[in-house]
Amino acid sequence: MVKVFIAPRRYVQGVGVLADIGKYIAPLGKRALIAWGPVVSEKFGAQVEQSLKDHGVEAVPFTFSGECDRGQIGRGIEKAKAENIDMVIGIGGGKAIDLAKAVAMNVKARLVSVPTIASNDAPTSAATVYYTEDGVMEGWDLWPVNPDLVLVDTQVIVQAPVRWFVSGMGDGLCTWYEAEAAYKGRRTSLAGGVSTLAALELARLCGDTLLEYGVDAMRDCEKHVVTPAVEKVIEANTLLSGLGFESAGVAAAHAIGNGMTMRESTRAYTHGERVAFGLETQLCLDNDITVEERLEAVDFMVAVGLPVTFEEVGLGDVTPDELMKMAEAFCSPGQITHNHVFTVTPYDMYSALVAADALGHSRKAK
Numbered sequence: 001m002v003k004v005f006i007a008p009r010r011y012v013q014g015v016g017v018l019a020d021i022g023k024y025i026a027p028l029g030k031r032a033l034i035a036w037g038p039v040v041s042e043k044f045g046a047q048v049e050q051s052l053k054d055h056g057v058e059a060v061p062f063t064f065s066g067e068c069d070r071g072q073i074g075r076g077i078e079k080a081k082a083e084n085i086d087m088v089i090g091i092g093g094g095k096a097i098d099l100a101k102a103v104a105m106n107v108k109a110r111l112v113s114v115p116t117i118a119s120n121d122a123p124t125s126a127a128t129v130y131y132t133e134d135g136v137m138e139g140w141d142l143w144p145v146n147p148d149l150v151l152v153d154t155q156v157i158v159q160a161p162v163r164w165f166v167s168g169m170g171d172g173l174c175t176w177y178e179a180e181a182a183y184k185g186r187r188t189s190l191a192g193g194v195s196t197l198a199a200l201e202l203a204r205l206c207g208d209t210l211l212e213y214g215v216d217a218m219r220d221c222e223k224h225v226v227t228p229a230v231e232k233v234i235e236a237n238t239l240l241s242g243l244g245f246e247s248a249g250v251a252a253a254h255a256i257g258n259g260m261t262m263r264e265s266t267r268a269y270t271h272g273e274r275v276a277f278g279l280e281t282q283l284c285l286d287n288d289i290t291v292e293e294r295l296e297a298v299d300f301m302v303a304v305g306l307p308v309t310f311e312e313v314g315l316g317d318v319t320p321d322e323l324m325k326m327a328e329a330f331c332s333p334g335q336i337t338h339n340h341v342f343t344v345t346p347y348d349m350y351s352a353l354v355a356a357d358a359l360g361h362s363r364k365a366k
């Protein structure tokens with residue numbers, strides 16, 4: 001079996017690095033398309049463009065709608081071609097970064113990702129997740145290369161609402177349990193091979209870091225300060241989770257969290273929130289997980305405010321028939337649900353969803 005490990009070429013994390021972005025990107029090119037949404041452009045635009053100028057890089061700003069849909073990506077590609085750029089910088093949340101990846105790959109430019117929130121593990125990965133204009137997940141592409149540079153300014157991350165930070169912990173927590181599940185079955189990861197020891201250990205470190213420092217880090221992030229706990233959790237949410245999910249593997253938690261966007265009521269929740277409930281469900285599916293492991297994860301989710309019940313992911317009014325249809329979709333052929341070593345039938349999935357909701361209610365009551 002062939003093992004494959006993929007990663008960005010450089011990862012930079014620290015207080016104030018955004019103001020110095022020009023220094024880090026100057027070796028990569030001379031003319032950069034900057035993909036960002038209106039809020040990010042307003043907030044950081046002047047600082048970023050000044051730093052680029054100081055280091056001899058021309059900035060070509062491209063403001064997108066905020067949704068990573070094919071129309072927006074097409075507009076970005078047109079602009080990149082017309083402006084003859086040699087690198088694309090995505091600044092913002094996962095959607096800005098995923099859009100930047102798609103544009104850069106289509107015009108064969110260098111790629112830089114600059115997350116302004118630590119809400120998911122898109123920044124280091126080679127994947128773009130596509131949504132429709134209405135926010136329904138539509139599919140994804142895995143590009144042949146990862147970003148040339150990932151730049152994470154921790155002071156910027158803690159200025160964002162804490163909900164994003166907690167969402168990233170939800171996504172990051174999934175990484176370990178899904179990696180372990182995929183590893184047991186020697187399943188092929190997104191990277192295109194089975195997991196290396198390195199990817200598996202990074203995924204484990206991601207989970208351990210969150211369980212140990214997550215609650216402290218959330219408290220500090222609420223106060224908008226960067227502490228050692230915050231630095232560790234940002235690294236877990238971004239670097240460890242990104243390398244872990246991509247090169248070690250994924251499983252039911254992401255099938256559930258992504259699949260539930262088929263129901264409109266779940267779309268108000270973040271990716272990390274949805275997959276956190278997906279993880280709770282996965283832990284109710286998996287016979288190998290001990291009771292202690294399951295409760296440790298769920299109690300952590302309760303402690304940081306991640307969703308553990310149907311109500312908390314917009315499924316409070318779901319009917320049994322509807323839930324069964326969702327369970328069938330989560331188990332459709334080719335779904336990553338089937339990365340587990342055990343068979344998952346729609347009825348198993350239905351049962352686990354109901355069990356997860358009940359478990360969530362019971363742990364919240366404690």
Ligand SMILES: [Zn+2]
Pocket residue numbers: 120121171254271275
């Ligand atoms: Zn994810």
